[in-house]
Amino acid sequence: xxxxxxxxxxxKENIWNEIKKINWKKxxxxxxxxxxxxxxxxxESLTVFITELEKSKYDFFGVKLDKExxxxxxxxxxxxFIDINKxxxxxxxxxxxxxxxxxxxxxxxxxxxTKIRKYYIFNSILTEENIEEIINDHEELTPALxxxxxxxxxxxxxxxxxxxxxxxxxxxxxSSFANIIPGPHQIVTAPLEGASDFTVLTANExxxxxxxxxxxxxxxxxxxxxxxxxIMISGAKGAQMLAxxxxxxxxxxxxxILKGAIAFAFTFAIGEAVFLNxxxxxxxxxxxxxxRVKVLEEFSxxxxxxxxxxxxxxxxxxxxxxxxxxxxxxxxN
Numbered sequence: 001x002x003x004x005x006x007x008x009x010x011x012k013e014n015i016w017n018e019i020k021k022i023n024w025k026k027x028x029x030x031x032x033x034x035x036x037x038x039x040x041x042x043x044e045s046l047t048v049f050i051t052e053l054e055k056s057k058y059d060f061f062g063v064k065l066d067k068e069x070x071x072x073x074x075x076x077x078x079x080x081f082i083d084i085n086k087x088x089x090x091x092x093x094x095x096x097x098x099x100x101x102x103x104x105x106x107x108x109x110x111x112x113x114t115k116i117r118k119y120y121i122f123n124s125i126l127t128e129e130n131i132e133e134i135i136n137d138h139e140e141l142t143p144a145l146x147x148x149x150x151x152x153x154x155x156x157x158x159x160x161x162x163x164x165x166x167x168x169x170x171x172x173x174x175s176s177f178a179n180i181i182p183g184p185h186q187i188v189t190a191p192l193e194g195a196s197d198f199t200v201l202t203a204n205e206x207x208x209x210x211x212x213x214x215x216x217x218x219x220x221x222x223x224x225x226x227x228x229x230x231i232m233i234s235g236a237k238g239a240q241m242l243a244x245x246x247x248x249x250x251x252x253x254x255x256x257i258l259k260g261a262i263a264f265a266f267t268f269a270i271g272e273a274v275f276l277n278x279x280x281x282x283x284x285x286x287x288x289x290x291x292r293v294k295v296l297e298e299f300s301x302x303x304x305x306x307x308x309x310x311x312x313x314x315x316x317x318x319x320x321x322x323x324x325x326x327x328x329x330x331x332x333n
Contacts, residue, residue: 021203024210024220030143031214038092040082040110041103045122049101050079052126056150056279059128060158061295063272065280068150069217075148087113097141099134131155146215153279157215161271162303164208165264169304170311173260208271216278228274257305265293265300 039046050071058065082090084106092100092114100119102110107121120134131152135142146156209228210220269292273284284292 022207022210024222027143027210027214027220031147031219033141033144035078035097035099035138035141035144037079037099037101038082039079039101039103039122040087040119041084041101041106041122043081045103045105045124046079046081048124049122049126050076052122053149053151055126056153058154058276058280060154060272061299063276065276065282067280071149078148084109090114092116099138099141126151128155135159143211143214147217150217150279153216154275157212157271157275160211160215161208161268161275164204164211165267165271165300166303166307168204168267169260169264169300170307172263173256173304173308205267205270208267209274212271212274213278216275218278228277257301257308260304260308261297261300262293264304265296268296268300269293 039049041049053075054068054071056067056069082092084103087106087110092098100116101122102116102119104121104123110116110119118137120130122130132155135145135152135156138145142156142159146153206229209225210222213225213228214220269289272292273289276282276284
């Protein structure tokens with residue numbers, strides 16, 4: 001019996017109630033943030049750069065896909081061409097809403113003739129390292145960069161999906177870091193009976209779908225995202241199947257890292273399925289999501305372990321600083 005079949009009307013109503021609690025209009029606002037890309041070079045290399053921006057590539061843990069999508073007129077308008085021969089007459093602001101790309105052939109000239117503090121070197125292809133650097137340096141622009149440029153969508157989406165998967169993983173692990181999770185985790189489906197003490201389908205996953213769709217170039221209209229919601233629900237069913245058939249029941253008192261890793265993997269696999277569906281038209285059923293969770297097992301453990309370890313270290317350092325400050329105050333008195 002499918003997860004929808006028990007009470008289809010009630011499930012739809014619950015999901016719609018959760019959607020209304022999510023600020024999906026902010027997703028649209030983030031997608032439409034203003035920025036510009038200054039491309040410094042020649043016309044030939046600019047053409048190559050634009051072609052690279054149109055290439056949507058996905059290569060992660062055995063899933064390898066590629067597709068080309070023409071840039072929209074608005075996305076093209078955000079690219080400002082600066083002829084290298086006129087570089088001396090151009091004023092470029094060093095602010096975070098401007099991204100400067102320099103053709104590799106003209107690096108020395110740009111260094112000599114301008115005061116640009118931050119720029120990215122383009123050498124015929126946009127590498128994953130190039131894209132990660134741009135996104136990491138302009139985190140607040142990540143939704144807008146993905147919304148406009150297909151080449152940036154895979155890494156931008158993976159970054160956001162990973163953030164939400166970590167939030168769910170930490171929550172499932174019963175960690176004391178609850179304050180990192182934005183908003184209450186409202187339960188939409190029942191817990192996985194006999195598998196663990198966490199739920200798969202929460203408001204956080206719904207938020208993840210909206211963010212992923214926005215990064216993938218969509219203006220969010222919740223009622224039009226029904227196919228993606230179905231993927232998420234089938235993912236919950238896949239999670240139940242995997243937990244009971246592949247890895248066995250998780251005993252009471254199982255390690256927090258294991259619980260967190262499973263929650264992370266479920267969330268990531270569902271987010272990935274939504275991304276692949278929107279961008280490549282790939283239909284992924286619950287069985288495939290379950291298989292994907294298994295593939296992501298070690299990756300998930302590593303992510304959750306590192307995150308919790310870092311938070312504990314940060315917490316301990318904070319306590320140490322507070323102790324020193326308290327001691328200094330007492331000594332001063």
